Structure formats: structure tokens, C-alpha cells
Amino acid sequence: MALASTLHEILSAAQARSFMYSQVADCEEPIMSREGEITNQFHLMKLGRWQWWILVAVNIFFLVAGQAAAVILGRFYYDQGGNSKWLATLVQTAAFPVLFIPFFLLASAKDSSDSSTAPSIRTLALIYFVLGVLIAGDNMLYSVGLLYLSASTYSLICATQLAFNAVFSYFINSQKFTILILNSVVVLTLSASLIAVNDDSDKPSGVSKWKYFIGFICTIAASAMYSLILSLMQLSFDKFIKKETFSAVLEMQIYTSLVATCVSTVGLFASGEWNTLHGEMEAFGKGSLAYVMTVVWTAISWQVCSVGVVGLIFIVSSLFSNVISTVSLAITPIASVIAFHDKMGGVKVIALLLACWGFASYIYQNYVDDSNARKAQIDVDGSQNDSVC
Template identity: 70%
Template sequence: MILSPSTSGGYSLINNTMPEGGEPVVIKVEDLTTQSLIKFTRLQWWVFVVVNIVFLIVGQAAAVLLGRFYYDQGGNSKWMATLVQTAAFPILYVPLFLFPSHREPSSSSPSPSFLALFSVYFFLGVLLAGDNMLYSTGLLYLSASTYSLICASQLAFNSVFSYFINSQKFTSLILNSVVILSLSAALIAVNDDSEGPSGLSKLKYMIGFISTFGASAIYSLLLCLMQLSFQKVLKKETFAVVLEMQIYTSLVATCIALIGLFASGEWRSLHGEMEGFHKGRVSYVMTLVWTAVTWQVCSVGVVGLIFVVSSLFSNVISTLSLAVTPIASVIIFHDSMNGAKIIAMLLAFWGFASYIYQNYLDDSKARKALSDIKETRNDPTGQ
């Protein structure tokens, strides 16, 4: 795995075993121990990262657009909007069966106990449910511009949490990426020409503002805790662990959302909501179904990037999606594309490129170190 102190914090790269005649593998080790957590060739790592970036950007952009469509066309249930963010988790069993879990026999650490796994999944699932509910409330009560502007604060929250929880180290390129992406998202937000909810009271505005701000903080905390769980508790070596994390945390979040839907009494209004949906009943059902599916696609990308890179990188790509969403709006809803949005998207791609370049530098440094180790071990005079 292409990780270094500048991107993962507290981790080093070392290689103690090289396959004969094959590609060198990079092993992530904690505190220079010999405990292997995951192995990837260079090509495999980049393919895995690119696939998860696509999942995150496409999934999040589509989910946000569908969520806005749900509210604009007459949807009003916060608990339903919360439920669909995790309800489609059973579809993840398909790739889970295609990528079964496999553990290296040389692992020096025992497998986590059932109680430890249950505690991790339950706690993260509760956080996820609360985060989804806060985002749903914010999207209902705030205009798109204010909502996006507040969501951009998640990078700042993540920088703080990752520093204390994941020992994140920051280089000038990473700081440049965080600042540029935050400015890009803010520029898009303040120039968003969509209209906000009409007749909104000051109390509801404050509820939406606080909910979205709190959701951004909880989301950043959730990413950091997921990264910590991968490193300290799960310690598995395949993509199956990513799917298991998403499945079980989504299961907990879905159960909580269902309880909230029935306890609040909102379930009684769902039939009337469907009948009064501006685009019709079929459109109402398909909107909820595809919102649920796209949120799962997005979530796999989020957790996958935490698994192979870091929580900060995952958050950077999530923020990049705030710049991609207006492009989709232009194509799908024929929104206007003004100069400010174009500049903001260019800034976002600049910040994204900065972070990717930092990972490239870390990769090159790690490969050179491994090459030096191999040459030293193969040099008879060095023995």
C-alpha cells in the first residue's frame, strides 16, 4: 500500500519479503513492526484508488441530485430521506460473495473478537444514522447554496480529527489541496443560483444550519474512526473488509432510521406523499430506490479510500464532488453554468491534482526505499 508518514501518519513502508521474479509488493507496517496489513502492487493500488474515486464522486453527485429532486417534487419526510441513505446495503452482498475474505496465515495478531467487531459496527452505525438524519434535516431547511457552503467545512473538521485520532501529518501539497478545495466549494456555494425553500422561518433556518454544521463534524469524525478501526481492530487484508464495514454499519443505521420513521409517525404520511408527488407515484418510488442505490455506491467509495489511503484523502475526494455536482446539474436539470462555477471547478481539480501528486511523491519515495533494501540484500558485499 502506498502510504507514508505524510499521508497516513504513524506508518512506515518496509518490505521484508520479495517474490522471486515478480513485482515488489509494498507492505504497510505500524511502528516498523513486521505485521502486514495489506499488500498491493503499484498498478493494483492505483486501479483500486481510481475505482473508489469514481464510486464516490458519481455516487455522491447522483445521490445529492436525487435528494434535492425528492424534496423539490413534494417529498417531506426527513426519516425517509435518512432511511434511503443506508437501506440498500443488501446489494453489497453481491460483491462480497465475489471478493471473499482471505487472511494471510502469517498474521501475528489474533482475529478481533465478536464483541469487538459488534462494538465497532454498532457505534459507527449509530454515528452514521445520526449523521444521515442531520444531513436530511439540513437539506430540507436550507437553500442549496447555504447547505453546500456548510458542507465544505467538513475538510477543516477532518484535518483536526485526523491530526488527533490518526496522527495525520500535513505537507505543503496536502495543505494546498485542503485550502483550494475548500475555497472551490465555498465559491460554488455562494454563487449557486438555485432558490431556497420559500416561507422559511428563522427557527427552521437555524435548525437547518446547526444540523448541517453538526453533520459535517460528525461525518469527519466518522471517517477518522473508520480509518482507526481498519488499522487497530479489523486488520484484514482484502476489499471484503470494506464491504463488511459498510454492510454492518448500514444495517445498524437502517434499523435506527426505521425505528425513527415509525416512532415519529411519519410513516402514516408516506402514502399521501407518494400520491401528491409532482412527477407521479412511479417517479416517487424510483427516486427513493435510486437514491438508496447511489448512496451505497458513494459509501463504498468513501470506505474504500479510507482503507487504502486515509480519511483525509476520502474527504478531499468527497469535497471534490461538490464541484462535480453542478456539471451534472447542467446536464440533467439544465442549470446555468456561470463563470464563477467554472473557476470553482478548475480550483477543485487543481486541489485534487495537488493531493494526487503528493501521493505520487510518497509512492516514488517508498519504491526507491524498497529498491535500495532489495539491492542491499542482494549485494554480497553488504552481507
């Protein structure tokens, strides 16, 4: 109930902010602040209240369903005889052209940022290349983790990314390290520790304790690297790109995914795993057609999740997108129990409850920070509107 109340307050605040933007539109010349962000909001505010809610609900569905489906299909691929780690890495970004659909349909409003402040092509290319290579390495770690862990265990360990995110945000993005954030870090660490020491944890068939340990370490490392990537992306927006519009966020997603896809493709061929793909498809437990469909739909699911993430950032806020992302991490273990009948013993239930506790602490702290920032922005915009109207 507390989480639902927080989500309702975030959405209500977002709509209040949207109403404020519509009042700015009544002035003779709308104020362009934060690099064209208001221009994009004007297009959204033409929607009715119920249309806005439908759009939010659709993007929530994309994020939660996309992430849960991608993890479940990835585990299904391994369970039915798939064994290519590089292919599992490739499909996490290979369907990035799907992002061109919202890019061309919804990013029609041109950014109004001064071209003199825009980064050079060389700088942008370097940012996208470095982040793309890191994403490819991160996806490989996730692939190894999912190979040796059950889907539910894998998802619970992935929840530690919030703890790592707090640490990296403190050192890289100068974010405050409050008592709530510290509580989140400690609780999520305890949750992962319970999974690590659980001797009765449900390991996939044929996985030894040593491989289970490797999967655990790789998933922890992947969560840490993912948090580092998020912090570096935020740093890139703040220091170099200097805008965080819908177009800019989508471009970041598209070009880093392009680089990651190229790196994964090179890895697939350099490792020689591409030679085994035909035999793997023929020996797939559910047949060749099921093999192809599993690979295709896994790739699409990851990009559907990306569309939901970007959509919620644009429609509501980055805080709300983060809220739904963390909630989906708790939903995925439940979905995997239904899909694969994973064991949900007492230790894993306690780990899930601890993860939810950590989520709530992290989310509430971000909600408090976002509320304070929003109030300050409303005060600034209100004084600017009075001077213009």
C-alpha cells in the same frame, strides 16, 4: 492538467507495485505481509493491463455517478413534495445488502492474519455499533442540509469535509499538518464562507433565510462528523482490527450500514413520519410510481458509490479513492446545474474554483505522503524478496 498528471502518476505507481507483487509470486513461497494483502493482489495481477484499466474505470464511474445521482435524486425527492427527513436518512444506508455481491464474489481469498491478534466479537460489535450510530446521525444532518439547500450549494459546502478531515487526522491519526494541508483548510473555509454570506444564493422555493442558515449549519456539521467517522474508522483498523484487506473494509461498510439502517428505521417510526409516507406518495409531484422509484434508486445510488469507494481502495490505493471522491464533489454542482438549472452566479463560481484549489492542495500532499510510504515499502519488500528467492 496538473491533476490529470498526478492521477496518471498514481496509477503508474500502482501498476509498478502490482508488477513487483507478480515478481514475488515467482519465489517458492510468497511472502505474506500486511495481513494477507498480497494474497488479494495476486488474484488481481492475473488481469491484463487493459483489463486492469477497465476495472479501475468501472469503479471510478460507480463512485462519481453514484454520488452525483444520489444527491440529485435526494434534491428531486424534496422538490416534488417529499418531506420526510428520516426517510431521506434511511435510504442512504438501506440498500447495504448490495455490498454482499462484491463481498462474496471478490473477497474469496481468506485473510491470513493470526487469530490471536484478531479482535473479539464484543470489540467488533462495539466498534460497528458506535460507528453505525454516528453514521445515522451524520446522514440525518445531511438530509436536513439537502432539504433547505440547492443541490449545487449543498455539494460545495460538503467539500469542507476535507478541511475537517485534515484536522481530525492530525489529532486522532497523528497525520502531519503541512503547509499544503493548511492551505487546503484555509481555502476550503473561504469557499464555504462565500456560500454562507451570498445573499443571492439559490434557495429552494419556500425556504426562508433562517431555514437556509439551518441547512448550511447542518451540512457543515455533517461534513465535520463524516471526517470524524473516517478518522475513527482508520483508528479502528490500526488499533483493533489490525488489517485493512478488501474483506475487512467491506465488513466495516456492511455492518456499520446495518446499524445505521436500524437506527434510521427506529427514528422513522418513533418520529411518526411513517404515518405521512402514504399521503406523501399520493401527493408526489410526478406520481406514486415516480415516488417509489426515486426512493429506491436513491438508496441504490448511495451503495453503488460505496462499491466504487471500496473497489478503488482495493484495486489501486486509498489515496486514489480519496482523489476520485474529492473530484466528484466538484462534479456534482455542475450536474445539479444541468439537472435543476441552479443559478451559478459569480460568487458560486469563485467558491467552486476555491474548492478545486483546496482539493488540489490536499490531493498533492497525500500523493507526496503516499509516494514516500510506497518507496519505503518497496525497499522493505525488495530486501525480503532477496532473502526468500
